[in-house]
Amino acid sequence: MADRIDWVALAIFLFFFALVTVMGFFAARWKSGPVSAHLDEWGLGGRQFGTWITWFLVGGDFYTAYTVIAVPALVYAVGAYGFFALPYTIIVYPFVFAAMPVLWKTAHANGYVTAADVVHGIYNSRSLELAVAITGMVATMPYIALQLIGMGVVIKAMGLTGELPIIAAFIILALYTYSSGLRAPALIAFVKDIMIYIVVLVAVIVVPAKLGGYGAVFSAANDAFAAKGGDTGLILKPSQMLPYATLALGSALAAFMYPHTLTGIFASKSADTIRKNAILLPAYTLLLGLIALLGYMAYAANIKVSSPNDVVPVLFKVLFPSWFAGFAFSAIAIGALVPAAVMSIGAANLFTRNVWKSYIDPGISHAGEAAVAKIASLIVKIGALAFTIFLPTQYALDLQLLGGLWILQTFPALVFGLFTRWFRAEGLLLGWAVGILWGSWTAWSNGLKPLASIDLGGGRYTFYVGLGALILNVAVAAIATGVLSRVSPDRRSVIAPS
Amino acid sequence: MWMLLLVPFVGLLWVPFYNSLEPTLFGFPFFYWYQLAWVPISSLLIWLVYRSRAPDEAP
Numbered sequence: 001m002a003d004r005i006d007w008v009a010l011a012i013f014l015f016f017f018a019l020v021t022v023m024g025f026f027a028a029r030w031k032s033g034p035v036s037a038h039l040d041e042w043g044l045g046g047r048q049f050g051t052w053i054t055w056f057l058v059g060g061d062f063y064t065a066y067t068v069i070a071v072p073a074l075v076y077a078v079g080a081y082g083f084f085a086l087p088y089t090i091i092v093y094p095f096v097f098a099a100m101p102v103l104w105k106t107a108h109a110n111g112y113v114t115a116a117d118v119v120h121g122i123y124n125s126r127s128l129e130l131a132v133a134i135t136g137m138v139a140t141m142p143y144i145a146l147q148l149i150g151m152g153v154v155i156k157a158m159g160l161t162g163e164l165p166i167i168a169a170f171i172i173l174a175l176y177t178y179s180s181g182l183r184a185p186a187l188i189a190f191v192k193d194i195m196i197y198i199v200v201l202v203a204v205i206v207v208p209a210k211l212g213g214y215g216a217v218f219s220a221a222n223d224a225f226a227a228k229g230g231d232t233g234l235i236l237k238p239s240q241m242l243p244y245a246t247l248a249l250g251s252a253l254a255a256f257m258y259p260h261t262l263t264g265i266f267a268s269k270s271a272d273t274i275r276k277n278a279i280l281l282p283a284y285t286l287l288l289g290l291i292a293l294l295g296y297m298a299y300a301a302n303i304k305v306s307s308p309n310d311v312v313p314v315l316f317k318v319l320f321p322s323w324f325a326g327f328a329f330s331a332i333a334i335g336a337l338v339p340a341a342v343m344s345i346g347a348a349n350l351f352t353r354n355v356w357k358s359y360i361d362p363g364i365s366h367a368g369e370a371a372v373a374k375i376a377s378l379i380v381k382i383g384a385l386a387f388t389i390f391l392p393t394q395y396a397l398d399l400q401l402l403g404g405l406w407i408l409q410t411f412p413a414l415v416f417g418l419f420t421r422w423f424r425a426e427g428l429l430l431g432w433a434v435g436i437l438w439g440s441w442t443a444w445s446n447g448l449k450p451l452a453s454i455d456l457g458g459g460r461y462t463f464y465v466g467l468g469a470l471i472l473n474v475a476v477a478a479i480a481t482g483v484l485s486r487v488s489p490d491r492r493s494v495i496a497p498s
Numbered sequence: 499m500w501m502l503l504l505v506p507f508v509g510l511l512w513v514p515f516y517n518s519l520e521p522t523l524f525g526f527p528f529f530y531w532y533q534l535a536w537v538p539i540s541s542l543l544i545w546l547v548y549r550s551r552a553p554d555e556a557p
Contacts, residue, residue, distance in 0.1 A: 080517075086533045087510035090540050094503035097544050214525030234519060235529050241513040249511060275548055282541045289534050 005159035006317075009326030013158060016195070016330035017169070020188045020337065024176030027183040039113055039369040042181035043349045044267040047108070051276045053186055058264040058277060059284045060189030061342040062255065063089075064143075065335035066150035068196070068291055073308035075295030079225050079232045081240050083292055087248040089285040092255050097278035100256060101271035102418045108271075114346075115262050115414050116354040122417035125425035126358060131432050132410045133354035136259045137380075139403035140347045143258070144340050144384035145396040149309075151336040152388070154329040157313030163389050169333070170340075174381045177341045178374050182267055185341035192338050195331035197287065203297075203328075204290045207319055211300040214293075221296035242463050243451050250467035254408040259346025260339060340381070348376035398448045402440060405450070405466040409435035409473050424481045431477030439469030499550040506540040 031048060040047055049057060067085070074082030103118065112118050115136060120129035148166060155165050176184045208214050218234060225232040236244055255261060268274050298311045305314055312332075316325045352373040357364050364372070387396060413428045442452045443465045453462045510533065519527040526534075 080529060083530070083533065087536070090533075090536050091506050091510055093540060094506055094544060097547065098500070098503055215522075216525075218525060218527060218530075234527055236513065236517050241517060245511045245513050249507075272553075279541050279545045279548060282537045286534065286537045289530075289537070293530075 006322055006326070008322035009158050009329060010160070012323055012326030013330045013333065016191070016327075016334060020191055020334050021172050021176065023187050023191065024173070024180060024184040026180075027176070027187040028180040030183050030187055036367060036370050036374075038366040039349065039352060039373055040111075040366075042370045043113055043345055043352075043373050044263065045182035045186055047267060048269050049186060049267050049273070050269050051273050051280070054264060054268050054273050054277050055280050056189040056193050057186045057267070057338075057342070058261065059281060060193050060335070060338040061185065061260050061264060062281075062339075063284045063288055064147060064150070064339040065332050066146040067288065068332050068335060069150045069153050069309055069312055070146075071288065071292045072295035072298075072312050075292045076298055076311045077232075077295075077308045079221065079234055080236045081231070081244060082295065083289075084244050084247045084251070085292065086285065086289045087245075088251040088255075089288055090282060091248065092252040093278045093282055095252060096256055096281075097275055099415055099418060100265050100274045100278070103262075103414070104265055104268060104271050104274055106418065107266050113266060114259065114350045114353050115257070115410065116350060119413050119417065120354070120358075122421075123413075123425035123428070125429070128413055128425045128429050128432075129354055129358065131429055132413055133350045135406050135410050135432075135436075136257075136350050137347045139407040140259050140343050141380070141384055141387065142396050142399035142403050143260075144343045144381065145387045146400055147336040147340040147343075148384060148388040149393055149396060151333045153309050154313055154332045157310070157317060158326070158329060166388070167385065169337075170381060170385050173337050173341060174344075174378055177344060177377055177381070181370075181374075182263065182342065182345050185338045185345075186267075188334065188341075189338045192331065192334040195327065196335055199328045199331045200287050200290055202324070203294065203316075207294075207297045207301070207315070210319060211297060217293070217296050217300040220300035224299045239462065242461055246464035246467045247450065250408060250464040250470065251404065253411055253470070254404050254466065257407045257410050257414060258343075259350055260343040263342055263346040263349065340384070344377045344380040344384075345373075347380045348373040351376040351380075401448060401450055402443060405439045405443060405469060406436055408466045408470050409439070411470060412474055412477050422481065423477055424484050426484060427477040427480035430480045431473040431475075434476045435469040435473030438472055439465050442468070499547050502543045502547050505543055506536060509536055509539075 031046060034041055036042065071082060071085050106112065106118055106121065110121055112121060114133065116129045116133035119132045120126065148170065151169065152166055208217055211217055222234050225234065231237050231240060256265065265274060294312055294315055298315050301315060301318060303311065303314050303318060305311055313329065316328045320328070352369050356372050357369065361368070409432050412423070412431055416423050443450060446452065450465055451462050452465045452468055453460055516529055516532040518529065521528055523531045
């Protein structure tokens with residue numbers, strides 16, 4: 001990559017960064033509420049976001065900046081297999097439509113702020129609550145680190161080197177998240193998402209026009225994969241089909257178990273807001289599918305990069321004038337701020353409600369909760385920053401992979417209780433532990449690959465570890481619940497449905 | 499009507515059905531335009547379920 005600083009791109013970048021910084025601090029007064037008086041205000045923006053704000057907010061923190069860098073990078077590297085993000089982000093919405101309004105109603109009726117609150121409310125089990133809370137916090141940290149890495153890629157593309165720009169950007173982010181809470185990313189998400197839509201729509205129209213149309217783009221990619229060989233190509237190898245489908249399904253079930261996506265759900269005004277969003281949010285999936293194709297456009301544009309993560313920035317630098325490249329890089333960098341802010345808020349809410357309030361200060365006031373959460377959000381961000389600066393990038397990627405597997409194991413505890421009260425807390429806790437241990441051990445022993453294989457009836461089946469661990473988790477939870485119901489039919493640990 | 503929510507799972511998780519290059523559409527191989535087409539189809543199916551359900555009793 002060029003080492004010279006691209007001043008035009010940098011000036012545009014600084015302009016937009018300054019704009020969202022002002023908006024971030026101003027957000028405390030937007031849809032005004034007493035931000036520091038109650039965790040509902042700081043951590044959930046006052047539980048008042050309607051259909052459009054929720055659409056921008058969830059769209060902004062589910063489809064992260066890292067996605068814009070990593071999905072085209074994977075598609076560039078391996079082809080069709082990298083496209084699993086598309087079925088994943090389609091099938092997630094029927095699930096969101098069916099389950100999340102029920103979750104919202106439970107949370108709204110009882111004033112719950114986190115997934116672990118809901119689990120404690122349903123099962124009255126402190127240990128299950130803690131398991132869900134810790135899983136959420138641990139899974140979120142590497143996810144925040146990835147956003148920083150995504151921001152680093154575009155900052156590097158503008159010719160800036162060193163850690164200083166990232167540190168500066170992150171300190172500013174930490175400060176306005178501290179003062180404005182969820183209102184800051186919600187307001188900034190408007191700017192970020194509109195910028196990303198502009199960038200992608202221009203790219204998917206202009207780039208193929210310059211390169212000879214989509215037919216030429218696909219055929220250039222096909223030639224490159226034919227030369228490259230291995231498990232790459234425009235369609236899947238037979239051995240890749242089961243991994244593709246299980247990765248899509250497992251990721252879809254995990255997506256709304258993360259604290260940042262759930263924060264968007266809890267912050268909604270009504271159950272209907274969530275249903276309408278399940279219909280409207282797929283617009284971002286269409287965008288993601290087109291973003292993924294940037295990986296193939298790189299072949300048509302004869303771009304060669306040493307690290308696949310550089311595909312998108314180099315493509316923009318080569319094909320567009322500096323000012324538009326600067327605009328695109330700003331969109332991606334701001335795109336990292338929104339999810340990083342929401343993730344740190346989600347993790348801070350978990351810490352405040354399910355660790356601090358449950359174990360250290362049960363009598364804490366509403367204002368006290370907000371104060372603890374604000375400080376926790378700073379610590380979470382500093383932790384993620386230290387992570388990216390002092391540890392190799394690969395650690396963040398590996399931990400992100402394991403984080404997806406871990407968060408998926410909270411699915412039975414959170415979702416089953418919304419529809420049935422049959423399961424027992426002890427069984428769900430055992431299932432969670434078995435799922436996490438088996439999944440982590442399997443992923444670890446396969447060199448941190450997300451795939452596991454089993455031999456059944458002479459055939460060898462390879463599938464996503466997380467989904468395998470979830471099936472094991474549910475089986476263990478069901479068996480343990482069955483045994484417990486026989487041993488002690490009297491269930492004191494469960495509150496009757498409200 | 500709620501069964502409609504399962505249709506996208508079948509359409510997208512049965513990978514052998516769409517893992518092919520032909521027929522192409524506007525230069526897109528089948529594998530790509532088929533999956534992209536499921537985005538609006540899924541939205542439509544969820545909307546149909548949304549319309550058919552009884553509205554919430556409480557706000």
